[in-house]
Amino acid sequence: MTSLNVGSVKVNHLNKSYGQYQEHALTVLDDISLEIKAGEFVSIVGSSGCGKSTLLRLLVGLDDQFEGKILVDGQPIQGTSLERGIVFQDHRLFPWLNVQDNIRVALLNRKLTVAEQNQLIDEHIELVGLTKFKDAYPAQLSGGMSQRVAIARSLINRPKILLLDEPFGALDALTRANLQKELQRIWQTERITMIIVTHDVEEAVFLGDRVVVMQPNPGRIKRIVPVHLPHPRVREDVRLAAIRNDILTDFSHAVEDHLIIPVVNDFNQFQFAW
Numbered sequence: 711m712t713s714l715n716v717g718s719v720k721v722n723h724l725n726k727s728y729g730q731y732q733e734h735a736l737t738v739l740d741d742i743s744l745e746i747k748a749g750e751f752v753s754i755v756g757s758s759g760c761g762k763s764t765l766l767r768l769l770v771g772l773d774d775q776f777e778g779k780i781l782v783d784g785q786p787i788q789g790t791s792l793e794r795g796i797v798f799q800d801h802r803l804f805p806w807l808n809v810q811d812n813i814r815v816a817l818l819n820r821k822l823t824v825a826e827q828n829q830l831i832d833e834h835i836e837l838v839g840l841t842k843f844k845d846a847y848p849a850q851l852s853g854g855m856s857q858r859v860a861i862a863r864s865l866i867n868r869p870k871i872l873l874l875d876e877p878f879g880a881l882d883a884l885t886r887a888n889l890q891k892e893l894q895r896i897w898q899t900e901r902i903t904m905i906i907v908t909h910d911v912e913e914a915v916f917l918g919d920r921v922v923v924m925q926p927n928p929g930r931i932k933r934i935v936p937v938h939l940p941h942p943r944v945r946e947d948v949r950l951a952a953i954r955n956d957i958l959t960d961f962s963h964a965v966e967d968h969l970i971i972p973v974v975n976d977f978n979q980f981q982f983a984w
């Protein structure tokens with residue numbers, strides 16, 4: 711079990727721009743400051759394009775082009791680290807490897823015997839409830855099962871921090887609800903810091919100790935909403951619904967404000983059948 715006092719994150723006046731666009735750099739994140747306690751579960755919601763994935767990429771250390779500070783346990787981050795795991799929206803399993811070996815990939819940089827690897831892999835397959843499927847190939851799994859393999863793989867190195875970028879975005883409502891419960895259970899068992907990005911306000915409120923609401927153009931933190939309800943939570947809790955409704959008011963004008971009209975003058979340009 712991970713000790714409770716590691717895995718804190720401090721983001722201080724973070725700014726991030728991408729390249730030049732019509733002679734201007736595109737500012738994607740504007741003055742983001744956020745403190746996350748070790749062992750906390752934080753959800754980030756915001757409309758498409760407000761910089762959520764960009765923020766996660768910076769936190770995991772995939773991109774070091776930014777202004778401001780990102781500290782993990784008080785230290786500036788330097789590149790990627792086994793201490794920070796990430797689950798992407800698309801699960802990115804290797805089709806030619808079975809479930810066990812897809813998870814084993816994460817252990818390649820560790821000096822473990824095959825027996826030690828197998829033991830760890832078995833434990834993590836059990837953690838996500840896939841013991842019966844350890845020899846199955848990704849093509850034989852449903853989307854939800856594949857995401858569970860990805861979660862097992864991201865947890866096997868005992869990261870202090872797990873970052874999840876819309877991990878359940880492509881799943882149906884029922885599978886999604888089951889995986890949310892499972893993620894909540896894993897978080898309660900492992901006590902690691904979790905940061906989940908989602909479009910789904912209900913998911914954000916159900917899981918998070920706090921919900922960071924972002925706004926676009928440029929990406930900023932609009933407000934941070936605490937969810938003072940103990941875990942495990944029950945989806946039907948009316949207090950969750952009240953917080954969700956409150957947060958949804960932040961999005962109620964989004965369509966009006968940022969209506970995007972697709973510029974399509976010539977449908978012949980599409981070279982595919984529809």
Ligand SMILES: Nc1ncnc2c1ncn2[C@@H]1O[C@H](COP(=O)(O)OP(=O)(O)OP(=O)(O)O)[C@@H](O)[C@H]1O
Nearest residue numbers: 728729736738756757758759760761762763764765
């Ligand atoms: N590598 C890149 N180069 C240039 N611009 C980028 C790059 N990656 C993202 N952007 C731009 O940065 C902005 C934020 O993108 P990002 O992917 O972080 O948004 P998001 O909040 O995750 O959106 P979504 O909810 O759709 O996933 C967008 O305007 C996007 O066009």
Ligand SMILES: [Mg+2]
Nearest residue numbers: 762763764875
């Ligand atoms: Mg994204």
